[in-house]
Amino acid sequence: MSAPKKKVTLYFSAGMLEETQREAIRQDRSISWIIQAAWRIAREDVRRLPGYGQNGATGVASLSKRQIESL
DSSP states (O other), X not given: OOOOXXXXXXXXXXXXXXXXXXXXXXXXXXXXXXXXXXXXXXXXHHHTSTTTTOTTXXXXXXXXXXXXXXX
């Protein structure tokens, strides 16, 4: 069973969006599919970044509402 879909808004630089669009066309996939695949591939690397899981959090990054909004 898959998780329910949720609409979100993400902001990318023009260059990153163009590159993502080109890759989506090349693979005949949606931009959403490309972003999700990239996250699955990069997830472990992101977890190794400094600051991940601070403040005693386990498995989930501890970000303030302001930090989340600025992403």
